[in-house]
Amino acid sequence: MKQDVEKKIIDAARELFYEKGFTGVTVRDIANKAEVNLALLHYYFRTKDKIFEIVFKEAFALLFKKLNKALSSDVNLLEKIKLIVESYITAATKYPQLASFIMHEMSVNKDVVWQIIYSQEGKKDVNDNYNRFFQEIVDAGQNGIIKNIDPKILFIDIMSLSLFPFMANAFLTGFLYSEKKAEYNEMIKNRINRTCDLIINDLKV
Amino acid sequence: MKQDVEKKIIDAARELFYEKGFTGVTVRDIANKAEVNLALLHYYFRTKDKIFEIVFKEAFALLFKKLNKALSSDVNLLEKIKLIVESYITAATKYPQLASFIMHEMSVNKDVVWQIIYSQEGKKDVNDNYNRFFQEIVDAGQNGIIKNIDPKILFIDIMSLSLFPFMANAFLTGFLYSEKKAEYNEMIKNRINRTCDLIINDLKV
């Protein structure tokens, strides 16, 4: 089936791009991994850039779609923070190289990547959700529900604690957890709780 | 001077490799940026791999040499934690793409990079320093000086909060701080204090 071949190609491309980045992968690599003829790959997607665009768009959505839902959900502030942490870490657990891929391509491939991001709709909604969440934090601070804190700092702390352990996978499994992959996995499994504890403990007045 | 040309080449290579990664850079790029003839570059360093090896070794030392000094310094535990945070963040402030570069190459270029790392001496010393620090944390926990905590988790939290804001530079300046570069720099300037607060506050019994 046509759908079948297209899927095989994108699946292979996703895996390779996540692992090695755009410049680290050749279309021949993709064709081989997908077990598809090289010319056929070009027949379906025309250029390497097109394939990358599809993979990157999808990756971006994977990491931020659930986040957006968490941001706009109708629960109290601390619950919302938990949802945000959860959205990052479940996405990263499912696709361990997702965060590195996005961050790396965003800084290496700036022009291409921003064009892709801008071509996405719903950007305004996302911003609205961010701003509402940030306002909630400021309000909660002024009402003495949590301590006063710059919402952007809080957001960076959350992202840092959630995503870094995945982005540093090679480093951590090479040093801290060398020969101890199971212990690394255990750490990852507990990462949602650990992150929430740290963040929420810090917010106490 | 000979030294001069070598330095020009390595300086150019460092800048380009940090920015685009090994596969994103050509030797022509390096030669152009260094304003050196392409053949001359090969005369001095023979291969692209050799140049990369020099740059990566240096990068690794930049990020972890000061850390090692912090780990082995003779101050109390909380002071030591501050030194560690400081060592990461000052290194990253000086070379904003250092952490991304190392993490990315470690996961993309595993074989090459690990060979480079293993070829470094002093690996045993580093491990000893880690282990001593970890033991200190366990002891302090049992003595009720800080709360009981898995030292590896603590270490990951420290690295996460210290290095992620740099690794996500493109993302953060694109979204949270778009059109607000000064505010991003301000956040970075306060990052040592913020990280220490979060970490040390969490360690209270």
Next chain:
DNA sequence: GTCTATATCCAGATAGAC
């Protein structure tokens, strides 16, 4: 040491038979 010229290989992409 420094250059020009070039060998060799591999990348992305397409032509054209089936």
Next chain:
DNA sequence: GTCTATCTGGATATAGAC
């Protein structure tokens, strides 16, 4: 749609004159 064969450009690397 799928394949083989091939074009074209760009990459790493070297030969050899100066």
